[in-house]
Amino acid sequence: MKTQTFKAKDVKSAINLVNDEFGEKAIILSTKKNNGFVEIEASDNENIIKDHEKLKDEKNTFSKTFLKHLEEKNSKKTGENNISYLNKKTFNQVSDDHSKKYFEKINDNIDSMRKEISNMIITDQSGINDELSYFTPIKLRQEKFSPEIINKLSYSFIGKKTEEGRVSFFRELSKKLASNDFSRLLKSKNIFVFGNSGSGKSTLSAKIASYLSDAKLTKKINFIDVSSSSTGHSDILRSYSRVLGFSIMDYKNFNFNDNHKNNEEINVFDFSGDINFSIQKINEIKNSFPSFEFCSILTVQSGSNSEMIKGICKKAEEIRPMVAITKLDECWVGAEEFSALALNNARIGIVTGTKVIIDSLIQANEDSLTKYMKENFIDV
Numbered sequence: 001m002k003t004q005t006f007k008a009k010d011v012k013s014a015i016n017l018v019n020d021e022f023g024e025k026a027i028i029l030s031t032k033k034n035n036g037f038v039e040i041e042a043s044d045n046e047n048i049i050k051d052h053e054k055l056k057d058e059k060n061t062f063s064k065t066f067l068k069h070l071e072e073k074n075s076k077k078t079g080e081n082n083i084s085y086l087n088k089k090t091f092n093q094v095s096d097d098h099s100k101k102y103f104e105k106i107n108d109n110i111d112s113m114r115k116e117i118s119n120m121i122i123t124d125q126s127g128i129n130d131e132l133s134y135f136t137p138i139k140l141r142q143e144k145f146s147p148e149i150i151n152k153l154s155y156s157f158i159g160k161k162t163e164e165g166r167v168s169f170f171r172e173l174s175k176k177l178a179s180n181d182f183s184r185l186l187k188s189k190n191i192f193v194f195g196n197s198g199s200g201k202s203t204l205s206a207k208i209a210s211y212l213s214d215a216k217l218t219k220k221i222n223f224i225d226v227s228s229s230s231t232g233h234s235d236i237l238r239s240y241s242r243v244l245g246f247s248i249m250d251y252k253n254f255n256f257n258d259n260h261k262n263n264e265e266i267n268v269f270d271f272s273g274d275i276n277f278s279i280q281k282i283n284e285i286k287n288s289f290p291s292f293e294f295c296s297i298l299t300v301q302s303g304s305n306s307e308m309i310k311g312i313c314k315k316a317e318e319i320r321p322m323v324a325i326t327k328l329d330e331c332w333v334g335a336e337e338f339s340a341l342a343l344n345n346a347r348i349g350i351v352t353g354t355k356v357i358i359d360s361l362i363q364a365n366e367d368s369l370t371k372y373m374k375e376n377f378i379d380v
Contacts, residue, residue: 002044009037018040026042136166146306182363189293193268204326237270297324325350
């Protein structure tokens with residue numbers, strides 16, 4: 001009489017080996033997979049068989065107690081969570097000490113499983129049931145959304161099927177990101193456009209000027225060049241000024257005190273150079289002319305990494321600008337960028353992705369951002 005491990009390519013073959021060796025009286029102690037093979041531990045030892053039968057009887061006793069208790073619980077209160085009987089208060093209602101120990105053991109095991117699941121990384125999703133509510137965050141992580149924003153917006157998908165949960169998450173993220181203040185652009189006489197070097201500030205300035213000219217049916221629009229250079233206006237801004245028929249001047253010649261007298265003119269300030277220079281100049285204007293009102297727009301180039309977004313949002317947080325996503329014709333905005341923008345409380349008001357100046361400004365709102373995510377983040 002002995003205990004032996006049998007190895008085969010599948011369960012059926014392994015059981016056949018057990019039967020050949022021990023006959024029908026043998027019991028199977030464990031089954032597991034190892035390196036592509038099935039391993040079954042079996043025994044024909046009488047003592048082991050007796051212990052196994054005793055344990056089986058104990059489990060059957062517990063099962064009956066468990067089911068009886070569940071039936072009583074459900075009959076008292078329908079619709080209650082099916083595992084509420086595991087509450088520790090329930091233990092006092094169980095007269096059988098043996099069963100009570102089983103309840104305590106199950107409760108401990110569930111707590112342990114919860115901790116393990118919360119730290120689980122799933123590398124093969126093929127066998128996961130689509131009904132699992134925890135499946136949505138796995139999908140979102142695969143799409144490169146940050147764990148922080150997924151946890152923050154988890155209320156949007158908990159209890160929902162995968163695809164429904166994803167769309168609900170997109171909607172909630174878009175709600176958090178959308179500026180919903182695009183009308184401020186139409187009401188402002190002074191618009192400050194600033195951002196990192198090469199992020200499309202001058203082109204966006206021209207698009208805003210063209211948009212406002214069409215919306216307000218006016219040509220009384222001025223480009224104000226705010227530059228650290230002493231060589232004169234930037235070539236790009238000068239070209240846009242000539243093509244669109246708008247005047248251009250250096251910010252040093254702009255009269256901030258008299259600006260409120262001419263209510264019909266609109267001034268678009270293009271802050272060239274890096275973002276540090278721009279923020280320095282904006283703060284100088286704010287401190288020198290406290291009554292001067294303006295709408296600030298921060299350009300964020302599509303394809304920017306999360307650290308870059310975090311850095312520029314941190315620098316501009318006191319100005320509280322509307323964000324414009326630029327250069328969508330060159331690179332798309334991914335989950336990493338949206339996550340970083342949301343975590344840094346950025347508000348997107350404008351998206352643009354073409355070098356065409358006229359009629360190329362798109363208002364960003366909850367619906368347009370949700371649509372963008374649904375179309376670009378393909379279910380993997």
